[in-house]
Amino acid sequence: MPRSATTTDVFNAIGEPRRRMLLDCLIRGEQDVSTLVDKLGWPQADVSKHLSVLRSVDLVVVRPVGRRRVYGINGAGLKPIHDWTSTYEKFWTNHLDRIKARAEAVAAKSKGKTK
């Protein structure tokens, strides 16, 4: 059994760097496909396909404007990832604490104690 599809698993969807670039490009505001093609310099089909994946996991929303399609970020889709990583927050916080503690220990040691 391979990994769950990019079209159903948000984590897998953003596993592709180009899709993160796409989102990073949209972060400044809604844009239509042509604009994205210009900015990114990828073939139009590629942009559409990556957008399609992002759409299927609800990371972006589309709004038809005439013959254009304006894409925007649906932040709610990224929240699960943010929440998941948040559960590990204590690990990097603790890590910093440990570094700090060690630094203080070193400082205390150099002040007087030889052990």
Added chain:
Amino acid sequence: MPRSATTTDVFNAIGEPRRRMLLDCLIRGEQDVSTLVDKLGWPQADVSKHLSVLRSVDLVVVRPVGRRRVYGINGAGLKPIHDWTSTYEKFWTNHLDRIKARAEAVAAKSKGKTK
């Protein structure tokens, strides 16, 4: 050009659900491979291989204890993902604002205007 390797891209590495399960399993504390195999019920080789990927992107650290290998979470590795999603935080916040705004609009409308 395919997506960047699971062994070099943290985002891609956690794109695999089993690897997230593995991390979720380790969140309670360091554990050796046998314990993980027991808890998860996967073939030992699979566990080792997924751990290997997590190791290559620095999401876990290993500590040999006799013939055991005790794995622990390296939270610092997840921080980049957390930071990246944080840049989109405003989107889900704004989204809630928008829902609220719309709800208020609907309420105001139903109060008098028939449209």
Added chain:
DNA sequence: TTGACATATTCCGATATCAGCATATACTCT
């Protein structure tokens, strides 16, 4: 309706990834 433009979808070959099995490495204890 016809033509032009904007975007999506389909088909293709190449590649990475997965699970499973078998085997290799590494350590411990006697």
Added chain:
DNA sequence: AGAGTATATGCTGATATCGGAATATGTCAA
């Protein structure tokens, strides 16, 4: 050293994914 345990790695076949080119869908405008 040799047996046994713990973990890692190599090989294989099936599958998903990617980019690219061609094509299909959809929309406007005259």
